[in-house]
Amino acid sequence: MKKTIRIILGFLVLLGLAFLLVRTPDTDRAEMVAKYGNEASRFVDDGQGGQIHYREEGNKDGPAILLIHGSNSLLQTWEPLVALLGDKYRLVSLDLYGHGLTGPSPTDNYSADANIAAAILVLDTVGIDEAYWVGNSMGGWLTWRAGLSVPERTAGLVLIDASGAQVEQKGELYLGARLARSSIGKMLLPEITPRFLVKSSLEENFAQPERLTEAQVDRYWELLRFPGNRHASVARGNTPREPEKWEQVKNLTMPVLLLWGEQDKVIPVSHGRAFEAAIPGSKLITYSDAGHLPMEETPEQVARDIDRWIEGLVPDSITPVEE
Numbered sequence: 001m002k003k004t005i006r007i008i009l010g011f012l013v014l015l016g017l018a019f020l021l022v023r024t025p026d027t028d029r030a031e032m033v034a035k036y037g038n039e040a041s042r043f044v045d046d047g048q049g050g051q052i053h054y055r056e057e058g059n060k061d062g063p064a065i066l067l068i069h070g071s072n073s074l075l076q077t078w079e080p081l082v083a084l085l086g087d088k089y090r091l092v093s094l095d096l097y098g099h100g101l102t103g104p105s106p107t108d109n110y111s112a113d114a115n116i117a118a119a120i121l122v123l124d125t126v127g128i129d130e131a132y133w134v135g136n137s138m139g140g141w142l143t144w145r146a147g148l149s150v151p152e153r154t155a156g157l158v159l160i161d162a163s164g165a166q167v168e169q170k171g172e173l174y175l176g177a178r179l180a181r182s183s184i185g186k187m188l189l190p191e192i193t194p195r196f197l198v199k200s201s202l203e204e205n206f207a208q209p210e211r212l213t214e215a216q217v218d219r220y221w222e223l224l225r226f227p228g229n230r231h232a233s234v235a236r237g238n239t240p241r242e243p244e245k246w247e248q249v250k251n252l253t254m255p256v257l258l259l260w261g262e263q264d265k266v267i268p269v270s271h272g273r274a275f276e277a278a279i280p281g282s283k284l285i286t287y288s289d290a291g292h293l294p295m296e297e298t299p300e301q302v303a304r305d306i307d308r309w310i311e312g313l314v315p316d317s318i319t320p321v322e323e
Helices: 002-022 029-036 075-085 112-126 138-149 175-181 184-187 195-205 213-222 229-237 243-251 269-278 297-312
Strands: 041-045 051-058 063-066 090-094 129-137 152-161 256-261 285-286
Touching: 029 213, 041 112, 051 075, 051 195, 063 075, 063 112, 063 138, 075 090, 075 297, 090 112, 112 138, 129 138, 129 297, 138 152, 138 243, 152 297, 195 213, 213 229, 243 269, 256 269, 256 297, 269 285, 285 297
Parallel strands: 063 090, 063 129, 129 152, 152 256, 256 285
Antiparallel strands: 041 051, 051 090
């Protein structure tokens, strides 16, 4: 019996040592704010103990665009669009709860309503009553959900490879998402998140992985490990996505533009076609050379199409962006 106990204890010690060797600790909050904030970075108190990180950039006199990133992403995913559209548009981006420099929700609430409320708080803070909402993936889901819940704040919606369509063809989850859905992944990923896992997941989101830079990988990896974000990922994964809301998408009354990467394996282009069929007057544009993140992979095309679409809605108020 004593020998068995010693063997078990020895095994537990070895297991503990192995865990310490492979564990990837949280990054330092102050260091991350200094490294990944910029002169436009601001924080707003959400009234619940949290601080929402946002940026307001571009032309303060131009039409307002609100940019909503996807799951396990961050507001920097929009930097290429901000650079391309900033001379003409007023661009506001934020880190959703559990992402980037915002960190976890103080109430552990990662529902659509909670994130939409955070976005509205940012709009209120910068003094914008109505904006064009642009969202990718989970952010696209939040965008069309906002069109249903706060239509008075949405001049129009741009859904980029958005989630939420209830269609027969399912996507192929990238490696990190597959692990996050498993029981062992939920237990280990908040403590063990190797860089190669993040890089592999990003490569699966790109049609042409060679476009992915090491700096992008570092940014995603380091901000995923921002204090509390990994635990928030698990909580967010357990949050109901309310698929029944799909039945209401036909009730959207504002203009809707759909942009989709034809090589998106995570949310296939068939989902974009389902949105187009369900939303009266919507328009779908696809990109043959893009995957799940067109705004990072082919930003020039995305910026051009958003600009032309908004220009078509308000032709007398703005001048086209020069190509």
